[in-house]
Amino acid sequence: xxxxxxxxxxxxxxxxxxxxxxxxxxxxxxxxxxxxxxxxxxxxxxxxxxxxxxxxxxxxxxxxxxxxxxxxxxxxxxxxxxxxxxxxxxxxxxxxxxxxxxxxxxxxxxxxxxxxxxxxxxxxxxxxxxxxxxxxxxxxxxxxxxxxxxxxxxxxxxxxxxxxxxxxxxxxxxxxxxxxxxxxxxxxxxxxxxxxxxxxxxxxxxxxxxxxxxxxxxxxxxxxxxxxxxxxxxxxxxxxxxxxxxxxxxxxxxxxxxxxxxxxxxxxxxxxxxxxxxxxxxxxxxxxxxxxxxxxxxxxxxxxxxxxxxxxxxxxxxxxxxxxxxxxxxxxxxxxxxxxxxxxxxxxxxxxxxxxxxxxxxxxxxxxxxxxxxxxxxxxxxxxxxxxxxxxxxxxxxxxxxxxxxxxxxxxxxxxxxxxxxxxxxxxxxxxxxxxxxxxxxxxxxxxxxxxxxxxxxxxxxxxxxxxxxxxxxxxxxxxxxxxxxxxxxxxxxxxxxxxxxxxxxxxxxxxxxxxxxxxxxxxxxxxxxxxxxxxxxxxxxxxxxxxxxxxxxxxxxxxxxxxxxxxxxxxxxxxxxxxxxxxxxxxxxxxxxxxxxxxxxxxxxxxxxxxxxxxxxxxxxxxxxxxxxxxxxxxxxxxxxxxxxxxxxxxxxxxxxxxxxxxxxxxxxxxxxxxxxxx
Numbered sequence: 001x002x003x004x005x006x007x008x009x010x011x012x013x014x015x016x017x018x019x020x021x022x023x024x025x026x027x028x029x030x031x032x033x034x035x036x037x038x039x040x041x042x043x044x045x046x047x048x049x050x051x052x053x054x055x056x057x058x059x060x061x062x063x064x065x066x067x068x069x070x071x072x073x074x075x076x077x078x079x080x081x082x083x084x085x086x087x088x089x090x091x092x093x094x095x096x097x098x099x100x101x102x103x104x105x106x107x108x109x110x111x112x113x114x115x116x117x118x119x120x121x122x123x124x125x126x127x128x129x130x131x132x133x134x135x136x137x138x139x140x141x142x143x144x145x146x147x148x149x150x151x152x153x154x155x156x157x158x159x160x161x162x163x164x165x166x167x168x169x170x171x172x173x174x175x176x177x178x179x180x181x182x183x184x185x186x187x188x189x190x191x192x193x194x195x196x197x198x199x200x201x202x203x204x205x206x207x208x209x210x211x212x213x214x215x216x217x218x219x220x221x222x223x224x225x226x227x228x229x230x231x232x233x234x235x236x237x238x239x240x241x242x243x244x245x246x247x248x249x250x251x252x253x254x255x256x257x258x259x260x261x262x263x264x265x266x267x268x269x270x271x272x273x274x275x276x277x278x279x280x281x282x283x284x285x286x287x288x289x290x291x292x293x294x295x296x297x298x299x300x301x302x303x304x305x306x307x308x309x310x311x312x313x314x315x316x317x318x319x320x321x322x323x324x325x326x327x328x329x330x331x332x333x334x335x336x337x338x339x340x341x342x343x344x345x346x347x348x349x350x351x352x353x354x355x356x357x358x359x360x361x362x363x364x365x366x367x368x369x370x371x372x373x374x375x376x377x378x379x380x381x382x383x384x385x386x387x388x389x390x391x392x393x394x395x396x397x398x399x400x401x402x403x404x405x406x407x408x409x410x411x412x413x414x415x416x417x418x419x420x421x422x423x424x425x426x427x428x429x430x431x432x433x434x435x436x437x438x439x440x441x442x443x444x445x446x447x448x449x450x451x452x453x454x455x456x457x458x459x460x461x462x463x464x465x466x467x468x469x470x471x472x473x474x475x476x477x478x479x480x481x482x483x484x485x486x487x488x489x490x491x492x493x494x495x496x497x498x499x500x501x502x503x504x505x506x507x508x509x510x511x512x513x514x515x516x517x518x519x520x521x522x523x524x525x526x527x528x529x530x531x532x533x534x535x536x537x538x539x540x541x542x543x544x545x546x547x548x549x550x551x552x553x554x555x556x557x558x559x560x561x562x563x564x565x566x567x568x569x570x571x572x573x574x575x576x577x578x579x580x581x582x583x584x585x586x587x588x589x590x591x592x593x594x595x596x597x598x599x600x601x602x603x604x605x606x607x608x609x610x611x612x613x614x615x616x617x618x619x620x621x622x623x624x625x626x627x628x629x630x631x632x633x634x635x636x637x638x639x640x641x642x643x644x645x646x647x648x649x650x651x652x653x654x655x656x657x658x659x660x661x662x663x664x665x666x667x668x669x670x671x672x673x674x675x676x677x678x679x680x
């Protein structure tokens with residue numbers, strides 16, 4: 001049946017609060033989503049099928065009415081999901097498809113076995129439901145960044161994760177990916193021309209590369225880990241150098257496997273040669289060959305287990321002779337780069353987490369980079385698990401951790417300050433939880449206090465919801481006088497069996513941190529990951545990681561202002577706080593009104609923020625086609641931003657300059673509450 005026949009009934013699912021991703025394989029649809037009662041707030045649902053797909057009848061039973069088609073995919077405007085789905089029975093995943101949910105519609109491409117060419121401008125997403133695709137750089141023109149990600153959607157809030165950032169001068173000749181969805185985003189002004197395909201070739205028909213080529217292998221399970229499906233053995237790169245012309249090969253590997261993945265990356269260094277397996281860590285291998293293979297060999301998951309993982313593989317391969325990849329005088333790269341190009345300075349790639357506000361980075365030793373521990377101001381309730389789920393050693397580590405991160409104003413160390421006369425201070429409460437909650441400190445713990453707790457025999461594990469209710473009561477009985485954010489911090493090894501919905505409302509304004517005190521050989525617990533706020537689950541006894549989590553929790557917008565997310569899902573306000581006004585006023589009035597509350601007129605520096613500001617204006621119901629943005633003409637006759645946000649001057653919305661005395665509505669941008677900032 002042709003794809004167009006599916007359009008009238010392609011409905012997709014009741015999708016969900018609590019869903020951890022916006023890319024779903026057939027296996028996830030079958031085992032996680034069908035007939036679930038979850039709902040997801042995105043605008044578009046896009047269905048892609050593998051090449052040669054013919055199981056259209058089963059798709060007709062699980063779809064949403066839509067309006068567009070192109071080759072193998074269907075993309076729907078889904079402003080409201082249906083409340084029920086049709087009983088399907090068993091969904092056959094012998095032929096694969098991919099469901100993508102996103103807030104906008106990027107340009108989608110579907111790699112096929114027959115190579116295709118594409119000139120990429122802006123953002124394009126490549127979908128290969130059965131996993132595996134390669135890209136061959138034909139040319140790259142322009143100056144700026146080229147970002148290669150796993151997943152789709154709008155940033156990390158919709159499960160699109162950056163794997164590597166390049167520029168034209170260091171763009172690899174080849175990229176191999178074992179993912180089912182990859183997104184390439186190129187900065188404005190760059191044109192990247194690639195050939196791409198889903199054909200692995202095999203040992204009899206390998207991909208032919210040239211001497212001097214740079215090859216990168218990238219894959220991750222963060223958006224979707226269908227490449228880990230048990231029995232899927234075709235995720236491998238078969239690479240032949242010319243006509244099997246021997247050359248020196250240098251391979252730099254960075255391998256981070258999920259704790260549940262006991263597999264490896266395998267390298268076969270010669271045709272029909274020995275296979276070598278590599279596990280977690282970094283490693284460099286040098287060998288001479290005319291043929292080699294790079295294989296993804298995970299431990300394998302059964303179909304019901306497919307969801308996502310923390311796997312992240314980054315392999316850089318150089319075929320001698322290594323060409324000069326220093327920044328050239330121009331940012332033009334072809335498949336045969338000039339070895340004599342002169343060096344020049346170009347802008348460095350944007351680091352992950354380069355957000356305008358809420359800087360919580362750390363240096364290579366784990367210490368704060370540009371912020372101070374003793375500028376944190378929070379209300380923190382620590383829940384200490386004293387059931388038999390924690391052994392005595394874990395409990396001792398947990399109590400020592402709590403005592404270590406509390407300081408006072410007279411300390412010379414940058415830890416939490418609990419002295420209420422200090423400019424920035426935190427209140428810390430402690431609850432020992434076994435079968436009942438025992439309050440050890442009622443938001444009044446100080447540096448001199450010790451945490452006295454012991455394992456209660458006969459109590460196998462705690463009730464995490466009862467513990468949450470006890471923490472909530474402590475917070476409500478002791479309201480903050482400074483508008484501090486509320487944090488509930490679990491130190492536990494209990495695997496939750498409760499319905500965790502009572503915590504959902506709290507998580508909209510507060511933060512739940514979970515530090516899982518794993519015992520030797522123990523696996524992480526998915527229930528504890530669900531218990532935590534997004535980005536706040538970890539397993540570590542290092543106080544510095546806890547304090548960095550407190551820094552991130554300290555980033556928030558006050559009621560009445562809307563948050564713009566940044567690159568870190570743990571700091572959903574790191575793009576700033578915003579409040580629109582429908583009042584049509586001159587630029588100077590808009591500027592002074594925002595400044596009166598410590599803000600500026602919102603400045604637009606990328607497409608995500610442009611859409612966000614437009615949504616803010618739409619909320620006001622204004623009928624104006626124009627609104628003020630925060631640019632002013634300086635003395636040198638150049639339009640400049642009055643802002644502390646990150647650099648860049650691209651404006652992704654139409655700009656029409658009129659007299660500044662004309663009245664237009666506007667959006668104010670404010671720094672969020674953060675470490676060292678209460679003026680919010």
